[in-house]
Amino acid sequence: MNTRRLTTAQALVAFLARQYTERDGRRRRLIGATWGIFGHGNVAGIGQALLESEADMPFVQGRNEQAMVHAAVGYARQSRRLSTHAVTTSIGPGATNMVTGAALATVNRLPVLLLPGDVFATRPADPVLQQLEVPYAGDVSVNDALRPVSRYFDRITRPEALIPAALQAMRVLTDPAETGAVTLALPQDVQAEAYDWPEEFFTDRVWPVRRPRADxxxxxxxxxxxxxxxxxxxxxxxxxxxxxxxxxxxxxxxxxxxxxxxxxxxxxxxxxxxxxxxxxxxxxxxxxxxxxxxxxxxxxxxxxxxxxxxxxxxxxxxxxxxxxxxxxxxxxxxxxxxxxxxxxxxxxxxxxxxxxxxxxxxxxxxxxxxxxxxKEHWEQLVDAAYESGDPDARPTQTQVLGALDTLVTGDDILINAAGSLPGDLHKLWRTRSADQYHVEYGYSCMGYEIPAAIGVAMAAPGRPVWALVGDGTYLMNPTEIVTAVQENIPLKMVILQNHGYASIGGLSEAVGAERFGTAYRHRAPDLTYTGAPLPVDLAANAASLGMRVIRARTLRDLREALAEARSADAATCVYVETETADTVSGPPGAQAWWDVPVAETAARPSAVKAREEYDRQAVARRRHL
Missing domain, CATH: 3.40.50.1220 (TPP-binding domain)
Incomplete structure (x- = not known):
């Protein structure tokens, strides 16, 4: 049998470069690229292997581990789950930072391959840097936190164990009924250990994605x-x-x-x-x-x-x-x-x-x-919500969507995940193409939009890709702006500044919690967060990370800024401070209930009133048996 002597990491990268999916006669590369942030747990293994394999495995440098997973998920969704990216991190905080991204991928049934480093399999020193010590179990590491959010998990404690584990990983990634996050935890010593691999492991392998027929x-x-x-x-x-x-x-x-x-x-x-x-x-x-x-x-x-x-x-x-x-x-x-x-x-x-x-x-x-x-009546309501209003006034959030609505074509793709925007978009947005609307609402993860938009843009080069983010979401995870700039990805980002968690603020008010802890404001003399808005400048922050920034102070400015951003060939941000009162236009309210439990006993009148409304709505719940 012909063999090739490689380290475990080198063998894994060579294997991944030769995996393909095929559906309806179209073949695609399964792992389009590998994202990575290197530390002692993967730099000498996966890092060295990626360096040797640059021609076969494209590499993308990330800034935040969670964000790298989001980018891979965005790529996978835009690719209709037929292609995805791998993500490698060091052991320790790098690995645990991926848990949120893994949960998002699995909840949404989207494939992503996670390759976290792990502690030494041979245990030459115990504990090593960033090792979690579990007194009752010597074989547990922080990577075990990825088990419940992965559709497949394995720890490769010997080089030869990679062969069955890698094949199982590919099976799950390509199975539309099973797919989600797949984790192969790689002890750092095993990554660098050499083994004589059968040549058959590195031949092109095609994973058919079937269309099972109905009974x-x-x-x-x-x-x-x-x-x-x-x-x-x-x-x-x-x-x-x-x-x-x-x-x-x-x-x-x-x-x-x-x-x-x-x-x-x-x-x-x-x-x-x-x-x-x-x-x-x-x-x-x-x-x-x-x-x-x-x-x-x-x-x-x-x-x-x-x-x-x-x-x-x-x-x-x-x-x-x-x-x-x-x-x-x-x-x-x-x-x-x-x-x-x-x-x-x-x-x-x-x-x-x-x-x-x-x-x-x-x-x-x-x-x-x-x-x-x-349908006709609802379209009239959408027109009213999108109404242009005073062109020299500060726009409302729905007017921002209305301005974008007049600009886009079926080529544009909109990315959003959290805040009040998903509700407005779901009710109001007029979708022009099958893949224009990309709202991640299975996990509704703040901080998803910017990295996911990068992944989408990588899967759909040449198309305008918009990341729509509120100020709360932006502050969660702006780091991959640097990646968009580095990779020359002409991301279009719209920051809507409303000085707080507007969506949760509205929900808080509805359930009797009086918008507690949802505004981005200074403390007032009574120690509540009701003082002046915080003097943050998110536009300056985006510019400091390398984006070109256009400030839109009025509705007229906004229309011009959006058009300029759409035609830009570099990462561009449109920053707009929205009118929070939304008195000029606004989306219709909720057309159906959502169960958010309200305090059953409370001293404040707002909570007592909210509980009365909750009890009135809850009686309509029904189990369909």
């Missing part, structure tokens, strides 16, 4: 359910995008006239101007979609995991006889809501369902007219 009986039952439904509704989730099922969904909706509402992950499954698109659903959804949900007698979930925002904390689907049917590639998600389970690839199942109905079924014309009228 014939389940498909027949679903077709019958569609035929018998009076008020059917489709809920499109992120699985529609992962499967590239947008055209199949468009064909099915067009043939049947069934309206399509979308989750945060599924928004854009139909373009906003499609007659059957009724917008976002749930707590941050449109009035049209939510009213249809309340009266639906059949709800078909396609690629959704039915989060509490989508179901309005189990209060949205109110018809006593409502039935559910789930098309999902994972049995775990397909069996939620106690409905008909169709475990299958979304595109294939929709194509088969369309064929099974044979063009002989359409919803009642009165039902189609009802949701068409509702």
């Amino acid at each position: 014939a009986d389940a498909l027949t039952e679903l077709a019958q359910a569609v035929r018998s439904a009076r008020r059917p509704l489709i809920v499109a989730g992120g699985g529609v995008h992962h499967s590239e099922a947008e055209q199949a969904l468009r064909d099915f909706a067009g043939a049947t006239g069934i309206p399509v509402a979308s989750t945060q992950a599924g928004k854009g499954s139909l373009p906003h101007d499609h007659p059957c698109d009724v917008g976002g659903i749930g707590h941050t959804g449109t009035a049209t979609a939510d009213e249809l949900a309340r009266t639906a007698d059949l709800v078909i979930g396609v690629g959704t995991r039915w989060s509490d925002f989508t179901t309005a904390s189990s209060t949205l689907f109110a018809d006593p006889a409502v039935r559910f049917a789930n098309i999902n590639i994972t049995g775990f998600d397909a069996r939620k809501m106690s409905g008909l389970s169709v475990v299958a690839d979304a595109r294939g199942a929709l194509e088969e369902l369309t064929a099974a109905l044979g063009g002989a079924h359409r919803v009642d014309p009165a039902y189609a007219q009802e949701y068409s009228d509702g």
Whole structure:
């Protein structure tokens, strides 16, 4: 048997450079690049191996370990889960900093490969620098914190153990029903240890990404359910995008006239101007979609995991006889809501369902007219929210979105994850292409937007990519601006400065907590945070990290700044201080409830009143059995 003598780290990098996915006849490289921050736990192993393999494995220098994972996740989502990045860190804080990113990847069912260094397998000195000592278990390290947020975890304590572990890692990364964060913990001594590797380990390996077909009986039952439904509704989730099922969904909706509402992950499954698109659903959804949900007698979930925002904390689907049917590639998600389970690839199942109905079924014309009228009315509300207002006044947040709405085309991609923007975007944004809307709302992680936008831009070179961030999110994780500048990525970033956690401030007020601890202000004489706004200058901070910054003080300035940023060929920031009162324009309020428990006993009147409202709403909760 032919062998090649390499260190474990060298062998791993050589192996990763030769892994591919293939779906629908298209082959893609599985690991497009490796991000890294080096310390004593990986510099002499993975670091040295990447240096030797620059021609085969592109390297990207990161600044924050969590952010590197976010960038890899953004790349993976834009690549429809067919390609991703690896991320390597040292043992200790570098490794544990990845836990949040790993959780985000796994929650969202997005592949990312994590390669943290680990303590010595041979234990020549104990403890070594950054080693966690666990008195009851000698084989535990801080990397074990990654176990519950990884879909696959292994610690490579011998060089030869890498072969089965690497193959299992690739299996999970490429399995659409199993994918998420995959962790291979690499003891620093094992990384540098040499071994005679079989040449077969380094041959090109293609991992087919299959489209499992629906069970014939389940498909027949679903077709019958569609035929018998009076008020059917489709809920499109992120699985529609992962499967590239947008055209199949468009064909099915067009043939049947069934309206399509979308989750945060599924928004854009139909373009906003499609007659059957009724917008976002749930707590941050449109009035049209939510009213249809309340009266639906059949709800078909396609690629959704039915989060509490989508179901309005189990209060949205109110018809006593409502039935559910789930098309999902994972049995775990397909069996939620106690409905008909169709475990299958979304595109294939929709194509088969369309064929099974044979063009002989359409919803009642009165039902189609009802949701068409509702859609038209909602568009009028969006127009009002986007209303331009006084061009020389400070813009509101919704006017910022309105200004961007007039500028973008289907080429633009918007990234957001946290704060009040996800709600406004879900309700208001008019999605023009299948991949324009990128809101991470499975983990809703502050600090995701900037690094994820870098990953998206790497996967979609030449397209305008916008990171929309509030001041709270910006302060969490601005470090990868340096990476965007270093890599000449023309990131477009919009910072909305409203001096605090505006979204949580509103929620705090609603639940009787009186916006406690949510404003970025000096302490007042009574020691509350109600003094003057803090004199921070985030625009200056972004400029200090290398971005070109355009300050927009008025709505007129904003329009010009956004246009300039869109055409820029370097990383550019538009900084705008928004009007927090939002008296000129604003999105409609929540169209459905969200369960955030309120204090059952309290001395302050605001909390007592909030609890009364909570008890009134909570009685509508329902388990669908």
